[in-house]
């Protein structure tokens with residue numbers, strides 16, 4: 001599994017706290033040189049047992065094709081070429097519309113077989129408030145182009161839990177997403193973190209966070225609509241048509257080793273986690289070994305976010321029997337075969353349930 005972080009954005013979204021740069025002359029080439037150098041140094045760390053590639057960001061759709069090709073060729077030279085079971089590229093709708101079909105067809109030729117589009121909302125007022133570059137019409141056109149180019153595995157990202165998102169607008173947004181019939185939909189609850197525009201608005205009183213009740217209600221609306229439309233709620237924030245669950249992200253939740261390339265990318269070796277500095281030029285990699293306790297907590301946290309849940313033997317070996325039994329009595333944990341999971345109607349409070357177990 002390889003993750004490539006592409007840390008460029010043309011503008012910054014109100015709520016975003018990721019490391020990213022506004023591209024200036026020479027930056028794409030500098031980035032590409034650094035990543036190719038990193039690939040050569042870290043080629044031996046790359047595990048090919050799960051052949052997935054994920055280009056995330058930032059905005060990978062900003063990276064010129066020539067640079068992407070150079071990175072993929074370097075991977076190939078180092079023994080990590082295609083074919084890929086899943087190769088996802090995160091794209092901004094505006095880039096897709098601007099670059100058009102030839103761009104999408106080239107991505108296909110490079111092996112990309114899954115597109116993940118950051119739509120976030122189909123309401124123009126909200127998109128403007130989020131400082132997104134596209135509008136609702138642009139998102140629809142981008143989706144149409146992606147389909148025309150022949151992508152048959154498309155994911156859409158949406159955001160809920162904003163105090164200025166009414167239930168009605170949220171329902172309309174979900175309906176529009178369902179009408180497009182993507183294979184996968186990811187829905188994230190807005191959180192105010194770090195030092196960004198939204199955090200400043202919150203501090204100055206210009207923005208007020210949505211209450212827990214509002215977030216819960218919007219999450220319930222989402223779950224009901226997705227189920228009615230035939231999507232499988234396979235992870236807290238993710239819904240897929242049968243057979244289209246994300247393989248790469250599934251690898252994260254099952255603690256499969258992966259190598260993260262590029263500035264600010266994180267990696268996992270099975271026994272340690274490491275991360276690259278958030279700088280474009282000369283970033284270094286820092287490694288942190290995991291303790292037995294870290295491994296236990298991670299395994300529980302990641303597995304219990306999913307509908308697949310956790311192996312019963314692991315659960316009973318690492319958590320208190322009384323806590324498990326109590327949570328089962330409360331309906332916060334259910335047994336499915338040899339595994340235990342948090343049922344969908346308790347997904348919203350999964351953090352609290354997991355905290356009670358650890």
Ligand code: SF4
Nearest residue numbers: 009012013016057058
């Ligand atoms: S949300 Fe995505 S597109 Fe927006 S600033 Fe953050 S990384 Fe860039």
